[in-house]
Amino acid sequence: xxxxxxxxxxxxxxxxxxxxxxxxxxxxxxxxxxxxxxxxxxxxxxxxxxxxxxxxxxxxxxxxxxxxxxxxxxxxxxxxxxxxxxxxxxxxxxxxxxxxxxxxxxxxxxxxxxxxxxxxxxxxxxxxxxxxxxxxxxxxxxxxxxxxxxxxxxxxxxxxxxxxxxxxxxxxxxxxxxxxxxxxxxxxxxxxxxxxxxxxxxxxxxxxxxxxxxxxxxxxxxxxxxxxxxxxxxxxxxxxxxxxxxxxxx
Amino acid sequence: xxxxxxxxxxxxxxxxxxxxxxxxxxxxxxxxxxxxxxxxxxxxxxxxxxxxxxxxxxxxxxxxxxxxxxxxxxxxxxxxxxxxxxxxxxxxxxxxxxxxxxxxxxxxxxxxxxxxxxxxxxxxxxxxxxxxxxxxxxxxxxxxxxxxxxxxxxxxxxxxxxxxxxxxxxxxxxxxxxxxxxxxxxxxxxxxxxxxxxxxxxxxxxxxxxxxxxxxxxxxxxxxxxxxxxxxxxxxxxxxxxxxxxxx
Numbered sequence: 001x002x003x004x005x006x007x008x009x010x011x012x013x014x015x016x017x018x019x020x021x022x023x024x025x026x027x028x029x030x031x032x033x034x035x036x037x038x039x040x041x042x043x044x045x046x047x048x049x050x051x052x053x054x055x056x057x058x059x060x061x062x063x064x065x066x067x068x069x070x071x072x073x074x075x076x077x078x079x080x081x082x083x084x085x086x087x088x089x090x091x092x093x094x095x096x097x098x099x100x101x102x103x104x105x106x107x108x109x110x111x112x113x114x115x116x117x118x119x120x121x122x123x124x125x126x127x128x129x130x131x132x133x134x135x136x137x138x139x140x141x142x143x144x145x146x147x148x149x150x151x152x153x154x155x156x157x158x159x160x161x162x163x164x165x166x167x168x169x170x171x172x173x174x175x176x177x178x179x180x181x182x183x184x185x186x187x188x189x190x191x192x193x194x195x196x197x198x199x200x201x202x203x204x205x206x207x208x209x210x211x212x213x214x215x216x217x218x219x220x221x222x223x224x225x226x227x228x229x230x231x232x233x234x235x236x237x238x239x240x241x242x243x244x245x246x247x248x249x250x
Numbered sequence: 251x252x253x254x255x256x257x258x259x260x261x262x263x264x265x266x267x268x269x270x271x272x273x274x275x276x277x278x279x280x281x282x283x284x285x286x287x288x289x290x291x292x293x294x295x296x297x298x299x300x301x302x303x304x305x306x307x308x309x310x311x312x313x314x315x316x317x318x319x320x321x322x323x324x325x326x327x328x329x330x331x332x333x334x335x336x337x338x339x340x341x342x343x344x345x346x347x348x349x350x351x352x353x354x355x356x357x358x359x360x361x362x363x364x365x366x367x368x369x370x371x372x373x374x375x376x377x378x379x380x381x382x383x384x385x386x387x388x389x390x391x392x393x394x395x396x397x398x399x400x401x402x403x404x405x406x407x408x409x410x411x412x413x414x415x416x417x418x419x420x421x422x423x424x425x426x427x428x429x430x431x432x433x434x435x436x437x438x439x440x441x442x443x444x445x446x447x448x449x450x451x452x453x454x455x456x457x458x459x460x461x462x463x464x465x466x467x468x469x470x471x472x473x474x475x476x477x478x479x480x481x482x483x484x485x486x487x488x489x490x491x492x493x494x495x496x497x498x
Contacts, residue, residue, distance in 0.1 A: 119411040125388065145418035145426045153423040201382055203421075215421035217380050 010192050014233055014244060017187040021197060022236035024183050028076055028157050028173050029138060031068045036159045036171035038064050039081040043163045052089035058096040065098045068173075069106050075183065076100075078109070078150060078174035081161065082129060087168050093121065097149060099174075109149055120148055132160035132170045140239050143177050143205050143214060153177040153215070155205065177214060181206050195244045197235070205240060218243065271306055275314035278304075283323045283338050284346050284438045290338040294324070297334075343403070347442050351487065352494050354439075359491060363484035366432050367477040369425060370413065374460060374476035376420035378469040385419040386465060393461060397454045405450055406441035412457060416464070436484075443486035452482065 042060050046053045058081060065079050080097035088094050097109040112118040123129055126148070131139035138159040146154045158172035188195050188208040196207035202218040218224065221243060225232045233242040282288045294300055294315075301311040315334055318324045323346075326334045338346070354362075377385075392412035399405045410433045417426040443449045456479040463472035 119407040125391070143421070145421065145423050147414055147418055147426050147430065151423060151427050151430075153421070201384065203382070215380060217382055219382070 010244070013187075013191040014195070014242060017184070017191060017195070018233050018235045018242050020187045021184055021240060021242070022238050024075070025140070025157065025175075025238045025240075026236070028072070028175060029159070031072060031076060031079065032138065032157050032159050032171050032173050034064060034068065035061065035079060035081060035173070036161050039161045039169065039171050040163055043087070043161070043168050047163065053087065054090040055083075055088050055094045055096075056090075058083070058088075058094065061096055062098070065096075066106055069098060069100050072173075073100060073104075075175060075179055076173045077152070077154075077176050077179065079172065080109075081169055081171050082123065083169040084133075084167055085124065093123070095123070095149075099150065111148070123148065128156035128158045128172055129170055132158045133167055136160055136162075140199065142199070143203060146174065150174060150176070155180060177205065181214065191244065193245055195242060197240050198243055200239055200241075271310050272313040272317065275304055275306055275311060276317040278434065279314065280318055280321065280323055280350075281434060281438050283318075283336055284343070284350055288336045288338070290336055290340065292336045294334045294336065344442075344445075347439060348490075348494060351439050351442060351491050354491065356488055356491055359484055359488050362432075362436055363481055363488075366436065366484070367480040369428050369432060370480045371473040371477040373413075373417045373420045373422070373425050373429065374464065374472035375469040376422060376425070377416050378464045378467050378472040380421045381419040381464055383465070386461060389415040389419065389461060393454075393457045396457060402441040402445040405444040405453075406437060409440065409444070409453065410437050416460075419464070436487075439487055440483060442490055443483065446486075449483075449486055453479065456482070 038061055039058075042057065043053050046057055061081055068079055069076060078097060078099040080095060082097070083094040085093045091113070093113045095109065095111060095113075097111075098106055099109055100106050111120075113121045113123075115121040124133075127141035127144070128139070131137075131141060138157070140155060140157055142155040143153055144156075146152055146156070152174075154177060155175045156172050157175065158170045161168045161171055184197065184206050185208075188197075188206060191208060194207075194209035194212060196209060196212050196214075197205045198218055198221055199205060202221045204212055204214050204216050204218065207213055212218070218230075221230065221232060221241065224230050228246060231244045231246055233244065235242060279288070279294075288294070295303065297311055297315075298308055301308045304311065306314075315324060315326070319326065323337060324334050325337050326332070389412050392408055392415055396405060396408040396412060399408055413433070414426060414429055417429040420426075444453070456475060460472060460475045460479065463475055
């Protein structure tokens with residue numbers, strides 16, 4: 001095979017892989033967007049009645065959360081609305097968070113958010129909360145070890161919930177990395193040579209190569225691409241990039 | 251052969267020992283009471299709810315509660331307004347922790363230290379290889395919170411959080427779970443040595459050395475500091491245990 005032909009084959013496999021990553025995570029973002037819309041509507045409606053929202057009001061999100069976890073089983077394992085501290089009038093902080101468990105059941109997560117008893121009561125510095133709050137944009141966090149909610153290596157997709165222009169919390173969905181690998185692994189393996197997905201900080205999220213596994217770090221991938229050591233392929237509007245090695249001449 | 255031998259397979263799928271579950275539940279709830287996660291006078295959920303949450307049979311839970319009653323950690327009142335209530339007056343916390351420490355043999359503590367140091371050392375090595383600077387924001391915050399903490403219970407709690415955050419920075423879900431599991435075994439006891447300001451100061455210095463080594467991407471140095479940190483902490487516990495044994 002000539003070098004040009006082989007480059008074309010690689011390019012097609014790369015195009016397919018980035019399209020697949022983008023399509024899959026856009027599906028998850030569509031669920032996040034629904035949760036965001038419903039949360040915003042709920043909080044705004046209660047405010048319209050002249051009182052502040054309480055944690056029990058968020059029960060109104062449950063049918064949607066259950067339905068999305070059921071539809072996206074095997075991809076989305078946790079979903080919900082995380083209230084900004086101070087939003088609810090009966091509790092200082094709250095996660096209306098539902099998870100699919102190994103036995104297939106969908107249950108709410110019960111978290112101790114009392115700073116007197118839990119060292120983990122402040123969730124506002126986690127990327128999945130801080131990024132959408134600070135940028136006003138949707139975000140992909142991770143891969144990271146989620147020791148707060150699931151103890152799983154995960155990606156969390158999140159979007160800010162604004163009520164009358166004021167930040168009220170985030171809508172989010174968790175994708176466990178093993179499910180992400182199941183979904184994108186085949187497309188990565190169709191690429192010839194090492195290929196792996198990295199987040200903007202260079203953390204590998206999935207890979208077709210044993211030399212660069214998920215969880216490892218590619219320090220400063222943008223600079224490495226500028227030096228011609230690797231090629232970065234964006235995944236549409238998803239903030240992950242596919243990394244390949246440049247095809248070297250004979 | 252890929253398949254496990256049939257005897258090994260039977261062992262894998264054998265039901266968990268009921269007695270071990272009684273003990274595990276009693277220990278979990280007992281530690282939560284000793285550490286102050288469940289506070290004096292707090293009512294526990296009803297027996298069937300609590301059994302469901304813990305994933306054990308109601309009879310198992312009842313036996314665990316019986317063990318906790320014998321240790322004086324809960325009291326059960328019958329009739330209207332009845333239920334099971336936590337008994338943990340704050341002024342007896344130190345005494346309860348000491349009783350808990352005396353329930354361990356020195357050999358158990360030494361073995362626990364070896365296991366914990368292996369886990370903490372592995373975490374430190376991987377964190378030095380894999381963590382980037384933002385990954386260390388949370389542990390750096392905990393380092394400062396630990397340095398500022400005055401109360402021994404708060405010191406132990408923040409020390410625990412710092413080590414969980416480092417496990418997460420190592421990008422290993424298994425090691426994070428193992429770190430959390432080890433903390434539920436030994437975490438409450440670590441507040442005993444943290445009552446001593448000198449022990450608190452030593453731990454603070456080691457935390458700084460550990461974060462320096464991880465931040466400098468120096469896996470060997472990070473591992474050494476982490477192992478010394480755990481062994482040093484448990485050595486203080488063992489000294490307390492030996493003193494307590496002589497006094498009693």
